[in-house]
Amino acid sequence: MIHIRIMSIPLNNTTKDKLLEAAVRVLNMQPRASLADIAEAAGVKRVTLHRVIGTREELLRDVALRALEQMDEACYSAVKGKRKAFEQLKAIVGALVPYADSCHFLWKNPDVWDDPEIAREIKRHDQELCDLIDRAKAEGDILSFIPNSWIIASLDAVLYAAASTAKAGNIATNDASALAIQTLFGGITKKVKGTALAGA
Amino acid sequence: MIHIRIMSIPLNNTTKDKLLEAAVRVLNMQPRASLADIAEAAGVKRVTLHRVIGTREELLRDVALRALEQMDEACYSAVKGKRKAFEQLKAIVGALVPYADSCHFLWKNPDVWDDPEIAREIKRHDQELCDLIDRAKAEGDILSFIPNSWIIASLDAVLYAAASTAKAGNIATNDASALAIQTLFGGITKKVKGTALAGA
């Protein structure tokens, strides 16, 4: 077996990894999926899921923590070597597209925020993103009248659109990344003359 | 109470209406919500839900049909009196924001597509949207290299971002409409010099 390790995230293909991957994928498509469904998607039986992970609550928690790790790592290596906040933001969007499922899981499951550790991580993540957006605004690359909360919501939304479209087979994943950047930043970037709001 | 009637969609505040409204709202936030949860959100008991609507499957079907009606109506009156496809599209986005929940429900519940009537309606809706996008491309207002499927996915994504952000209290609903238009069409509109892809 080939072990691919990107910094701190081991893709071990262990049973636990398979289960977490299956969970985020299945739950995003069928939020009412049972643990049996998830186990089947991972190619194991339900008893194994319970043995390896535990209860449903623990599963959701592990999925969320894994999602946060992935996003952290992706963002971290994406901004490396880039100076302008705007360039860093664009890189982050592109880097997050492969993890759009994980990102969306966090966004769509507010119940996991009850966990203090997850809440803390999400808050930190959000804060770092806000800071970056503020920098990009200060550097004149993002329209300052657009609220950060809106930008973050749109970011997740566009990520999810990219993942959905790619998964539906309409678009290659690479193209989806490019389109996500195009769509999001074409929209929040200062235009030469006015904004799209003119004449709306 | 003020009765608002837009063409064919009566806001009767009947028990059924309250239940459908509660269902789309609750299920979007808690996809695992039970029928009891939905009934409670509608201010009735579960037995009443069963009496008025029927089984869970019938509930989902009714929610989907109602969503399609709402979207149809909103789009229909939005394009009225506008000639350019681009203007019609912008109007549609703005008009759909108040129905983003319904829109998102359809997008997030592929199981209801099994119903032939719903599948047919969705297909028709999609086709009309594609035609409109094609016209806007032909008129030179939308970047032609962006796939229609991407544009439709982004449209739903941005709608949902608008609804989420508005519901979270960060932004007023009116502002959310404007921001949705700004974000989406700022991104897919031809820029004076190059696209946001440059330098990505």
Place this chain on the structure above:
DNA sequence: TTGACATGATACGTATATGTATCATTTAAT
């Protein structure tokens, strides 16, 4: 071979969700 380990098979009890039926209560119209 032996033993440790992971997984499957099976069974069990419990909890929750679902759908229905019956009767009581309220409300509005006549």
Place this chain on the structure above:
DNA sequence: ATTAAATGATACATATACGTATCATGTCAA
């Protein structure tokens, strides 16, 4: 006041999901 309609209260059966325990099987390493 009386009736009809809508809703609630209650109970019931059934199905599904969940979590755990026990034993069997397979696999890999020492």
